[in-house]
């Protein structure tokens with residue numbers, strides 16, 4: 001799939017405010033600063049579409065971007081930024097859970113994790129909730145330009161082993177570098193399949 005048109009549609013602070021059409025959402029979530037907004041800009045080829053911030057915890061809203069006049073890319077608020085939300089184990093903001101668990105538009109979710117880090121408790125808790133609730137999702141390992149291929153392979157292996165403790169079948173795993181434009185085609189092809 002190619003993205004030929006990407007326009008900002010709206011910011012919502014409650015799910016009652018998301019667009020009321022029947023176009024489907026493909027959403028991005030993950031810890032603050034993991035690279036959600038950068039990835040959306042990389043995928044759409046528009047560096048200033050979603051606000052990229054050096055300060056974690058800035059996006060507190062759900063942002064909808066209309067793609068090719070036919071579906072939405074959605075930038076969700078980050079979770080787990082200590083100074084903003086004191087998220088305790090298994091607890092996520094109402095805005096996030098309302099959207100992910102209840103919003104009819106939500107069609108597919110990408111959970112972004114930092115490829116440099118070992119599995120983080122908050123991501124594992126979130127993934128566990130998705131599994132329990134039967135939400136379709138995939139994982140994207142971000143910022144792969146910051147580590148070598150060898151370290152990346154080792155970290156992914158650790159991740160697979162950790163998830164395997166709970167899951168029989170592992171979710172789709174993709175890789176990105178917004179800096180280098182890596183992973184664009186694979187991610188867009190996966191989205192196309194999900195929207196088929």
Ligand SMILES: Nc1nc2c(ncn2[C@@H]2O[C@H](COP(=O)(O)OP(=O)(O)O)[C@@H](O)[C@H]2O)c(=O)[nH]1
Nearest residue numbers: 032033034035036037038052053143177178179
């Ligand atoms: N080197 C590198 N830096 C990245 C990448 N993606 C995001 N960043 C940086 O990480 C910071 C947070 O990115 P942002 O997209 O705002 O994260 P968000 O909070 O998840 O939306 C910014 O300083 C970005 O420039 C990447 O793929 N490679």
Ligand SMILES: [Mg+2]
Nearest residue numbers: 036037051059
């Ligand atoms: Mg952001």
